[in-house]
Amino acid sequence: MGGAAVLYEQTGHIVTLTLNMPELRNPVSDPAIITGLLEAFERMNADKNVRAAILTGAGTAFSSGGNLKSMAAPDGNAHAAPVDNRLWYVEGIQRIPFAFERLEVPIIAAVNGPAIGAGCDLACMCDIRVAASSATFAESFVKIGLVPGDGGAWLLPRAIGQSRAREMAFTGDTITADTALAWGLVSYVVDDADLLTKATSIADRIAVNPPLAVRMTKKLMTSGQDMTLERVLDFSAAMQPLAHATRDHHEALGAFMEKREPSFAGK
Numbered sequence: 001m002g003g004a005a006v007l008y009e010q011t012g013h014i015v016t017l018t019l020n021m022p023e024l025r026n027p028v029s030d031p032a033i034i035t036g037l038l039e040a041f042e043r044m045n046a047d048k049n050v051r052a053a054i055l056t057g058a059g060t061a062f063s064s065g066g067n068l069k070s071m072a073a074p075d076g077n078a079h080a081a082p083v084d085n086r087l088w089y090v091e092g093i094q095r096i097p098f099a100f101e102r103l104e105v106p107i108i109a110a111v112n113g114p115a116i117g118a119g120c121d122l123a124c125m126c127d128i129r130v131a132a133s134s135a136t137f138a139e140s141f142v143k144i145g146l147v148p149g150d151g152g153a154w155l156l157p158r159a160i161g162q163s164r165a166r167e168m169a170f171t172g173d174t175i176t177a178d179t180a181l182a183w184g185l186v187s188y189v190v191d192d193a194d195l196l197t198k199a200t201s202i203a204d205r206i207a208v209n210p211p212l213a214v215r216m217t218k219k220l221m222t223s224g225q226d227m228t229l230e231r232v233l234d235f236s237a238a239m240q241p242l243a244h245a246t247r248d249h250h251e252a253l254g255a256f257m258e259k260r261e262p263s264f265a266g267k
Contacts, residue, residue: 028065055111135180
């Protein structure tokens, strides 16, 4: 594949984003990929016709994480001043988890191959994860003497729990797709050829629902990770009247009462 570092393809209500630097195994720390993801997320948030998204990688890898050759170069992170390195993270890769947090539509990781280091964390930033049978996962920062610099210490425990997350982070070991399924890191493991079909089927099941309700539900669930029950209930009580006021809510009620399929317009 040629062209942009992140490909944006829309079919109906579903957008597929493809990390498109296969020659480098889709390093998520690359500035072009960072920019491509940020721009794609802004575009999806603004386009109310988008109801769900899929994220995958071109070539044989989902994402190798950082570019180690670039890191080891004379002008790379390994030789930079600490104050410059801090800015490199803050103004670079750390913008990605914030962008995921602000993304309004559900996004499904279709993990087509190795998801290593920041690539594993990238998968964890998605709402739902589906793995090809050839996929592998590693929180491998310790293997090169580093810590998760992109939010992995927050993301991975929320995906698989503290014990498993610490095992992955402290050993840096690689796990298979089947182990990822057993640990709850992914929801499904499918044959490689069926990966996008499975991810699309999940996206389709999301996209048939009232899109404003889905976006608000995602916001509520994302915000709820750091809220007390009382605050979640307050937030829910404030958000629910907005949902009641939508045309799609009334369409759903009417369709239920009239025993017909609803037609949602995102209004």
